[in-house]
Amino acid sequence: MEKHSIGRYIASIYRYQSILINKQFEQYGIGCGQHTILINIALNPGINQKDLSERVKIDRANTHRAIKKLEALGYIHTDRDEDDKQIIRSCLTEKGEKLMPSIKSGLHDITEIMIKNFEDPEREEITNLLQKIEENVQKYVKSLRDDS
């Protein structure tokens, strides 16, 4: 096994995954930049952009762009918070609700492609290990930002 291969695998899997997501959701006008945002709005109705960014671990600017696009497509609607007018909350529209089953099943299919022929303990293990890696990297990047 070559050294440094973990990062290489992550990058190459990410790129293939993006291709599959784009293909899967093309018919709905949704690309790999929007589907995670859409799902997280579905899971947390009324969430604001800052919290969404933290959940999805994506830059605020891109969260904003995804929301703009999803709104233009009619899958979500946004409202300013009455008490704090800085905050903009997003919820699914009816059209968005209707789309969710397709999104979920599409993502399920992609996951199945990725872990095809994995034994049950391996499916468990890969998720655990990836979670740990994410935690490590996130913590480290955060520490870099806190320094500056």
Place this chain on the structure above:
Amino acid sequence: MEKHSIGRYIASIYRYQSILINKQFEQYGIGCGQHTILINIALNPGINQKDLSERVKIDRANTHRAIKKLEALGYIHTDRDEDDKQIIRSCLTEKGEKLMPSIKSGLHDITEIMIKNFEDPEREEITNLLQKIEENVQKYVKSLRDDS
């Protein structure tokens, strides 16, 4: 454990990883788009763009752009093949050779950040599982392309 989490972890780790790579190699003018290409030219002197693309699993257009940039930075030089003038072969320059140890150690550091606190069997396991995922996804995307 949530469903669809594998893809989410891959994406978020990829983005953090890109941030770290960009920071690590900023001083050399090299970003996360070029370092893999550079390493693979070092490992396979005289490789052409098509083979590089297949190794790195990146689009030919981007391989081309990375080579252009690395050449402009003086880390590699390119030569047309004498027998087949379609083919352009890339090799490290002396400046490139001198840079390699820093690149390798930088990537080693990033890998260590990612798998901090991993036990030895886990380090083994994560690489195996990621390799299998990459194989699955690559095969699937390839099958899609062959259909059309």
Place this chain on the structure above:
DNA sequence: CTAAATTAATTGCTATCGCAACTAATTATA
């Protein structure tokens, strides 16, 4: 041996992404 098909490299286009700078609203402080 010429025309068609294939191959490798290249360019234009659009999407995604992080960062830095900015605006507007809110909160803290002097």
Place this chain on the structure above:
DNA sequence: TATAATTAGTTGCGATAGCAATTAATTTAG
């Protein structure tokens, strides 16, 4: 209470990425 600091959202910018179309060189077929 008025000013400063913070917070949430927004915009511009440059880098990375895949796809499709183009060009130039080579190979295959008629």
